[in-house]
Amino acid sequence: MTATPTIPVGTAVSVKVPATTANLGPGFDTLGLALSLYDELEVSVRAEPGVHVTVIGVGEGEVPTDESNLVARSIAYVFEKAGVPMPGLEMVARNAIPHSRGLGSSGAAIVSGIMAARGLLDGIVEFDAVTLLELATDLEGHPDNVAPALFGGLTIAWVAEDGPKHKKLIAHRGVSAVVFVPEAAMSTALARSLQPASVPHEDAIFNVSRSALLVAALVQSPELLLAATEDRLHQSYRASAMRETDDLIRMLRSHGLAAVVSGAGPSVLVLGSDPSQRLRAAELVEQNSASTWQALMLAVDFKGATVMVHPVEVSD
Structure with missing residues (x-):
């Protein structure tokens, strides 16, 4: 019988995710661009069960600070998909991306959680780019914001029969x-x-x-x-x-x-x-x-x- 993997108390990860702008005019639900405005997240494994979130900056005093927080739910989703029990977590979210303003704040929160889970599961489960985009799209519903948040640059995103896809392009230096x-x-x-x-x-x-x-x-x-x-x-x-x-x-x-x-x-x-x-x-x-x-x-x-x-x- 294979032992259930555990993550040592004190293990920590630091995550940084860019804001995104989608559509860009005519590219509805398809084109997205990553921008140099960032949410930053620190997550550490603690002995106590459950999740506690400290929010600094945008959303402070407004967004949930427990397991219902979107970042925490995204981490839990990845652990569930990986078949690994999620440990107790202490989280500090330093947010700069405005909420509900069209700059991909929910996509950034989802990607923050997925990347945090990826880091915590390092050496236990490996995540390639295809899997990361699939997980993010499952949670967000469409890939046009999460693709540039994950991969940066200008992205073309679409959904094929076997799941979401993306192509990253490098924007002209004059843009x-x-x-x-x-x-x-x-x-x-x-x-x-x-x-x-x-x-x-x-x-x-x-x-x-x-x-x-x-x-x-x-x-x-x-x-x-x-x-x-x-x-x-x-x-x-x-x-x-x-x-x-x-x-x-x-x-x-x-x-x-x-x-x-x-x-x-x-x-x-x-x-x-x-x-x-x-x-x-x-x-x-x-x-x-x-x-x-x-x-x-x-x-x-x-x-x-x-x-x-x-x-x-x-x-x-």
């Missing part, structure tokens, strides 16, 4: 991003509920062409970003629930800037062909918007999620 984050949140479920079950044939063709062009613009020809980020598939349908977002996008695009809804919103993403466009976008927002928007000047993250294992030190 720079600024995200305008509003004070108000937006429910992803509400945003998705505004999406129609079908769209006109010509709109579908329009988005197919723009999605193909967007990949070329992001990888090779950033000067095409304005045309490449046009969309007829989802943003207009959600505009009624995000009037200020829609107004800001229209204003920025009228000045030649590639502005789109970041994920499900309500944040606005501007993809610049050079860093100066970010500064111009920030000036335009300050001059033309009556609302308060936090401007986050971000780079493309190329590494994706990382985990470092801190094994128990054994004294002589």
